[in-house]
Amino acid sequence: MKKKLAALLAMSLVATGALAGCGGNSDTQEDTTAQTQQNDAADANTAEGGTLRMGTNATFPPYETVDDSNNVVGIDPDIAQAVADKLGMKLEIINMEFDSLIPALSADQIDIAFAGMTVDPERAEQVDFTISYATGIQAIIVPEDSTIATVDDLKDKKVGVQTGTTGDMYCTDDLGEDHVQRFESGVVATQALVNGQIDAVVIDNEPAKAYVEANQGLKILDTEYTVEDYAAAVKKGNTELLDKVNKAMEELKADGTLDEIIANYIHE
Ligand code: ARG
Numbered sequence: 001m002k003k004k005l006a007a008l009l010a011m012s013l014v015a016t017g018a019l020a021g022c023g024g025n026s027d028t029q030e031d032t033t034a035q036t037q038q039n040d041a042a043d044a045n046t047a048e049g050g051t052l053r054m055g056t057n058a059t060f061p062p063y064e065t066v067d068d069s070n071n072v073v074g075i076d077p078d079i080a081q082a083v084a085d086k087l088g089m090k091l092e093i094i095n096m097e098f099d100s101l102i103p104a105l106s107a108d109q110i111d112i113a114f115a116g117m118t119v120d121p122e123r124a125e126q127v128d129f130t131i132s133y134a135t136g137i138q139a140i141i142v143p144e145d146s147t148i149a150t151v152d153d154l155k156d157k158k159v160g161v162q163t164g165t166t167g168d169m170y171c172t173d174d175l176g177e178d179h180v181q182r183f184e185s186g187v188v189a190t191q192a193l194v195n196g197q198i199d200a201v202v203i204d205n206e207p208a209k210a211y212v213e214a215n216q217g218l219k220i221l222d223t224e225y226t227v228e229d230y231a232a233a234v235k236k237g238n239t240e241l242l243d244k245v246n247k248a249m250e251e252l253k254a255d256g257t258l259d260e261i262i263a264n265y266i267h268e
Helices: 002-021 023-043 075-087 098-106 166-175 186-194 205-214 239-254 257-265
Strands: 051-056 064-066 090-095 127-143 159-162 180-183 200-204 218-220 227-235
Touching (some): 051 075, 051 098, 075 227, 098 127, 098 227, 127 166, 127 186, 127 205, 127 257, 159 166, 166 180, 166 200, 186 200, 186 218, 200 205, 205 218, 227 239, 239 257
Parallel strands (some): 051 090, 159 180
Antiparallel strands (some): 127 227
């Protein structure tokens, strides 16, 4: 398992490089630069100042998605903004592959990852997690007429996951490499399910609901794969930022802001 994760991380390092050099992302890169420059100018006027560079993967509604104006919106950007406000910092959002987030933290390309990221002991060897702000459940999406009804029924099937997610880790461990197909996002994995290329998708329950709503003929199984805690992550050893963010998050938790932000997007 450790080896597998290390391989994944190594792969994603390459992906980070590819992302920076990829023409398709040049707009985002330019936007980011422009935003940073503005922020630098503004920083001169703020007492504490500084820019909090948040990395995320905006394919994961309602935690983060891209709106019609190409802005990254959702629970994580809102929480990060509230944290940045408390710290007197500007927030800059950098959208990247999910499995590039941890390498980007290590390489100082971002300061914090806010991405519905599950607290996991192996990840905790690479990054430091903040306090948890939400929980997620690994859900199983199948076609409405599927014979898959339980987790056990996934055996011998082809399951789609987002690369580097906990869904990927569990399915790879439980079903074996041959039964897992990795996609750049849950959106693309769900598309493959609709097209009949795979038998199920394992992904966190809230985005799963959004994907099922956006497509026809899919359902989420009642069975829950695992329950997980979400937290933000900073570079391993960056205790200065970790402490500041944790303090801000504790305050936002205590005064009800965190619950309020989540309730704006998730209506139970
Ligand atoms: N909670 C899962 C994990 O940590 C999935 C997170 C995916 N997040 C995203 N923004 N695409 O692995």
